[in-house]
Amino acid sequence: MPDALPRVRIVATGGSIAGIGPDRLDYILYAELGGHLTIQESLARIPEANGIADIEAEDLISVGSTAIGPVEWLRLSQRINDILRNEADVAGVAVTHGTATLEETAYFLHLTIKSSKPVVVTGAMRPPTALGTDADINLLDAIRLASCSDAGGLGVLTVLNNEIHSARDVTKSNSFRVETFRPNELGFLGYVDSDGEVVFYRAPTRAHTLDTPFDVDGRDSLPRVDIVYSYAGSDALLVNAVREHGSDGLVLVGFGGGSYPPATLEAAVRAVEEGIPVVLATRSTAGRVVMTPRKDQQGFIVCDNLLPQKARILLMLALTVTEDRDEIQRMFTRY
Numbered sequence: 001m002p003d004a005l006p007r008v009r010i011v012a013t014g015g016s017i018a019g020i021g022p023d024r025l026d027y028i029l030y031a032e033l034g035g036h037l038t039i040q041e042s043l044a045r046i047p048e049a050n051g052i053a054d055i056e057a058e059d060l061i062s063v064g065s066t067a068i069g070p071v072e073w074l075r076l077s078q079r080i081n082d083i084l085r086n087e088a089d090v091a092g093v094a095v096t097h098g099t100a101t102l103e104e105t106a107y108f109l110h111l112t113i114k115s116s117k118p119v120v121v122t123g124a125m126r127p128p129t130a131l132g133t134d135a136d137i138n139l140l141d142a143i144r145l146a147s148c149s150d151a152g153g154l155g156v157l158t159v160l161n162n163e164i165h166s167a168r169d170v171t172k173s174n175s176f177r178v179e180t181f182r183p184n185e186l187g188f189l190g191y192v193d194s195d196g197e198v199v200f201y202r203a204p205t206r207a208h209t210l211d212t213p214f215d216v217d218g219r220d221s222l223p224r225v226d227i228v229y230s231y232a233g234s235d236a237l238l239v240n241a242v243r244e245h246g247s248d249g250l251v252l253v254g255f256g257g258g259s260y261p262p263a264t265l266e267a268a269v270r271a272v273e274e275g276i277p278v279v280l281a282t283r284s285t286a287g288r289v290v291m292t293p294r295k296d297q298q299g300f301i302v303c304d305n306l307l308p309q310k311a312r313i314l315l316m317l318a319l320t321v322t323e324d325r326d327e328i329q330r331m332f333t334r335y
Ligand code: ASP
Pocket: 014, 015, 016, 017, 031, 063, 064, 065, 066, 097, 098, 099, 100, 101, 123, 124, 125
């Protein structure tokens, strides 16, 4: 009797990995046309996957990932937590997702999944209807990775173009290339390689999944956190819009290690004084924003090296458990 294959659950959400183009040379218009294969149709293209895992799959939603936000993150996280809590024999979960916001969903899951089993997010840069599509191999790699016990305990992983990344660090770096997902200068974790092996070379050091206080079960909304981007000569207009709207938090994106145009900064100081937590981030694509005595005295929080869109997610989740600025700052150095 051969050994049973590992059980892998797939939760599909849409995106280019399921996109339907008008012809084989279409790499662009399909996204606006909006049609998606069901996950069963995607799986039918890769019968080889049935030799890797015992697969059950569901379409949770079927949208381009520009339409994914906090409500969908909560649904997805709750669904995956349900599966992992109630089905002890599931080895891991793979999620299919559009690449536009894939890194944000992956980081949200990284902070809210309460399991050490592999959870893998994948997408594709070229729809399955296009020549040279990466949809089939990325889905196959995600199934392989989700069924691999070595992928457990590393937090949520992404795999595209055979490369495995930590959800915390990965970002979409190029608008069209298949090698778009990059961890900036931090390095990838491993490969799902050409011989079918899953190989790891490093592991994330920041806390995640079971080691966070973020429990989103039963929630249907999150605190509202907005992002304001600085540019030469930017003024108070956008920060003031956030203040006047009464958002729950703000990520202020500035220059280099944490500097901001004077009028923009002044408006942000006012926001902090009014009780809006403000996380300082940078438009540099790598490196930390560091605390200074003045920023500390002004009451700011610094993002460490999180990209602004990920700093927003951590602040949203932090605000579900505390409003204490020092505690939130500690979270930014821990997660
Ligand atoms: N429009 C697509 C999305 O759903 C892009 C992609 O998947 O690559 O994000």
